Amino acid sequence: MPYEKLELSTPAPVLSWANHELGKEEAKMAKNVASLPFVFKHVALMPDVHLGKGALVGSVVATKEAVIPAAVGVDIGCGMAAIKTQFTAEQLEGKLKKIRLDIEAEIPVGFNANKDIEKTVANWQRWVDFKDLHGGVQDLQNKAMKQMGSLGGGNHFIEVCVDTENAVWLMLHSGSRNIGNVLAQCHISTAKELAKLAELTLPDLDLAYFVAGTPEFDAYWRDLQWAQNYARYNRDVMMARFKRIVEKYLSGGKSKKPLLEVNCHHNYAEKEVHFGEDVYVTRKGAVRAQQEDYGIIPGSMGAKSFIVKGKGNHDSYCSCSHGAGRLMSRTKAKKQFTIDDLIQQTQGVECRKDDAVLDEIPGAYKPIEQVMANQADLVEIVATLKQVLCVKG
DNA sequence: ATGTAC
Numbered sequence: 001m002p003y004e005k006l007e008l009s010t011p012a013p014v015l016s017w018a019n020h021e022l023g024k025e026e027a028k029m030a031k032n033v034a035s036l037p038f039v040f041k042h043v044a045l046m047p048d049v050h051l052g053k054g055a056l057v058g059s060v061v062a063t064k065e066a067v068i069p070a071a072v073g074v075d076i077g078c079g080m081a082a083i084k085t086q087f088t089a090e091q092l093e094g095k096l097k098k099i100r101l102d103i104e105a106e107i108p109v110g111f112n113a114n115k116d117i118e119k120t121v122a123n124w125q126r127w128v129d130f131k132d133l134h135g136g137v138q139d140l141q142n143k144a145m146k147q148m149g150s151l152g153g154g155n156h157f158i159e160v161c162v163d164t165e166n167a168v169w170l171m172l173h174s175g176s177r178n179i180g181n182v183l184a185q186c187h188i189s190t191a192k193e194l195a196k197l198a199e200l201t202l203p204d205l206d207l208a209y210f211v212a213g214t215p216e217f218d219a220y221w222r223d224l225q226w227a228q229n230y231a232r233y234n235r236d237v238m239m240a241r242f243k244r245i246v247e248k249y250l251s252g253g254k255s256k257k258p259l260l261e262v263n264c265h266h267n268y269a270e271k272e273v274h275f276g277e278d279v280y281v282t283r284k285g286a287v288r289a290q291q292e293d294y295g296i297i298p299g300s301m302g303a304k305s306f307i308v309k310g311k312g313n314h315d316s317y318c319s320c321s322h323g324a325g326r327l328m329s330r331t332k333a334k335k336q337f338t339i340d341d342l343i344q345q346t347q348g349v350e351c352r353k354d355d356a357v358l359d360e361i362p363g364a365y366k367p368i369e370q371v372m373a374n375q376a377d378l379v380e381i382v383a384t385l386k387q388v389l390c391v392k393g
Numbered sequence: 394a395t396g397t398a399c
Contacts, residue, residue, distance in 0.1 A: 073394085074395075075394050075395085078394080111395075111396060152395075153394065153395075154394050154395085155394090156394085175394075176394095177395080178395060180395095181394060182395085184394095185395095393394095
């Protein structure tokens, strides 16, 4: 059985690709979402499912004529980018430290932004639409421009990986930075206010929604699509810089065409057709896996990562997991593990090994191999990657 | 996930 139909007695069934029972709070959250009248057909849970805000991380929710802004979340358009380079592992020998230092010098991480706005950023076609975005962000364009091409924090990262055939891959994880966050929060607040005004009885106020055809829905959808595009381009800008750094050391600065390029959101909503109907699909910690779609499923710092190709499984709304999924909270991981554990679990990876990244220790995540086995009906594995260098946000 | 206010 590729998935399990959970016994939650909800109007919409919940199909789970996780091979474990949901925790109490997780089950409640799944139930809340599946009880909403505008949820289409069923809710799909990916094998890395875990607790989120409003909706589960690792869930796919298709809706008719409505969208839940808090289900999309605050990091609109968060996702992954990867390229397969023409370089091989041997060429990296002795270069990793230099590459890492260059990445740290050229790509701002954490709360940092770029000091100058590079041409490719200034020329982005969507800046002309900035004036149409929510009034609450109109003084943030300069900040958004300086943050375009910056990594951010949390679990955002930049990695050099090697696949099982010795090819070098460049990979990164980032989203829509401050601008996406502010836009999301503006609309989440509006949705909650509307729900209160209408005296809606929602199982959770975080499930406040917009109804298609209303000005609030249109405003959210416009900003959502803009922020998703910002996030995608942010990853493109960083990847271009990252590629130049690697080429500086591996091909004397000569530009080499990638053998494959992938850039996918795992936190977003879009219009799609499923079971013959037009629906809004919200993937919160899930990747689109339509037939021939390429996706990226990263493991934790010491684990494997996977480049996948979608199988177009309709029961999952053509989706797959976005990673391994946390096994425990960041707080718990910091209590449970020591720096020695971290050093041991990240052997062979050029990365920081201190307190600041202890919560990203591989032991705090589910085993990615199991997660991949649970979604064999959703994706085929195209490449299996192991990181050799990792810069955390 | 993001900085802002404490």
